[in-house]
Amino acid sequence: MKILVAMGTRPEIVKLAPVVKALSESRHQLVTVATGQHYDDAMAGGFFSDLDVEPDVRWNLPAGEAERLGVMFEKALDVVGSEKPDIVVCLGDTYTVPLFCLASRRFCVPVAHLEAGLRSLNETSMEEVNRRVAAATASLHLAPTSLAARMLEREGIKPERVRVVGNPVLDVLRQRAVTPRALSQRCGVTVTAHRPSNVDDPHRRARLVELLLALSTILAPVRFPAHPRTRKLLDADGALPRLASAGVQVLDPLRYPEMLEALASSQVVLTDSGGLQEEASWLGVPVVVLRKSTPRWEGVQAGTSVLVGMDPDAAIAAATRFASPSEQLRVASQPCPYGDGHTSEAVVSIFAEEDLLERLSFHEPDYTQRLPVL
Numbered sequence: 001m002k003i004l005v006a007m008g009t010r011p012e013i014v015k016l017a018p019v020v021k022a023l024s025e026s027r028h029q030l031v032t033v034a035t036g037q038h039y040d041d042a043m044a045g046g047f048f049s050d051l052d053v054e055p056d057v058r059w060n061l062p063a064g065e066a067e068r069l070g071v072m073f074e075k076a077l078d079v080v081g082s083e084k085p086d087i088v089v090c091l092g093d094t095y096t097v098p099l100f101c102l103a104s105r106r107f108c109v110p111v112a113h114l115e116a117g118l119r120s121l122n123e124t125s126m127e128e129v130n131r132r133v134a135a136a137t138a139s140l141h142l143a144p145t146s147l148a149a150r151m152l153e154r155e156g157i158k159p160e161r162v163r164v165v166g167n168p169v170l171d172v173l174r175q176r177a178v179t180p181r182a183l184s185q186r187c188g189v190t191v192t193a194h195r196p197s198n199v200d201d202p203h204r205r206a207r208l209v210e211l212l213l214a215l216s217t218i219l220a221p222v223r224f225p226a227h228p229r230t231r232k233l234l235d236a237d238g239a240l241p242r243l244a245s246a247g248v249q250v251l252d253p254l255r256y257p258e259m260l261e262a263l264a265s266s267q268v269v270l271t272d273s274g275g276l277q278e279e280a281s282w283l284g285v286p287v288v289v290l291r292k293s294t295p296r297w298e299g300v301q302a303g304t305s306v307l308v309g310m311d312p313d314a315a316i317a318a319a320t321r322f323a324s325p326s327e328q329l330r331v332a333s334q335p336c337p338y339g340d341g342h343t344s345e346a347v348v349s350i351f352a353e354e355d356l357l358e359r360l361s362f363h364e365p366d367y368t369q370r371l372p373v374l
Helices: 010-025 041-050 065-083 096-106 126-137 146-154 169-175 202-218 228-237 240-245 256-264 275-282 297-302 312-322 325-332 343-351 356-360
Strands: 002-007 029-034 087-091 111-114 140-143 162-164 189-192 222-225 249-251 268-271 287-289 305-307
Touching: 002 010, 002 065, 002 096, 010 029, 010 087, 010 111, 010 169, 010 275, 010 343, 029 065, 065 096, 087 096, 096 111, 096 126, 111 126, 111 343, 140 146, 140 343, 146 162, 169 275, 169 343, 189 202, 202 222, 202 228, 202 240, 202 312, 222 256, 228 240, 240 249, 256 275, 268 275, 268 312, 275 287, 275 305, 287 312, 297 305, 312 325
Parallel strands: 002 029, 002 087, 087 111, 111 140, 140 162, 189 222, 189 268, 222 249, 268 287, 287 305
Antiparallel strands: none
């Protein structure tokens, strides 16, 4: 088949890299498109070389949100229309996903959506909107877990269009032989915060600083790889000197191998990121989620992650509990609920089904002689 793979942000590049490699080795014809949602080289530039995936097409998008979306949709229509793929593959919940779903539907090209069925149940989340658009427009829903599959079925997605394949980020860790560290080799915490709901609001940003300062006195060392936008806002607040004087390591965005090293060597991870919850789970590291909801409920159910919002007191209490020897041992012994590291093989197997494209093809129904079931 001719397969077009669209990747927008840093996590998508990471997660799609093993899928792209596996599909290419299976002798499919691939066209990979980096849409440029992470246009800052600090966020995305090194990832392509780190993961050995160089896109065939790279877009440069304007800075304004409305312009970016308009240009991205125009380019998505152009590349799908000109390349005429048999199927489009996308992953996750950024704007790349619904825009490619809509562009593909314009040309009646089916979309396979990886990470299908994740639901935070947060009505204020734009990512949740993007996921639901994908559910309504994709043809093949590749869910990471059975819980995600159930979420899709609750929304009326036909079960035969849903496959549970795991999350491909775990393929990256397995292929790189990234394994959990011995508990004796772990120290301190790694913190990330990038969501606008946390860092754009001055009050929540002040709480983030309060949290980092408190952690530096309780669970040092504190490693804080700062998103460029987060760093800019903290700098404008005059918070960076305070953090530095307290010993908080405010770092530039880490390249992927360095980020994995930071996670593996931490006693606890505090984050508002979704992907880090999966990677930390593979590494047996507990996670304090700086959000009130999450699309990754499996870790919460297993007791290896906990939701605290941007509440410094609750976050400190949870991190201190997770750092205790008994909790470190318990979490480290839990299996990862997000997959087994063989998602790419599952996707290749599905794409090898001889009747796949026929089953995913679009047809206009004929109701001239009968009414649909209403």
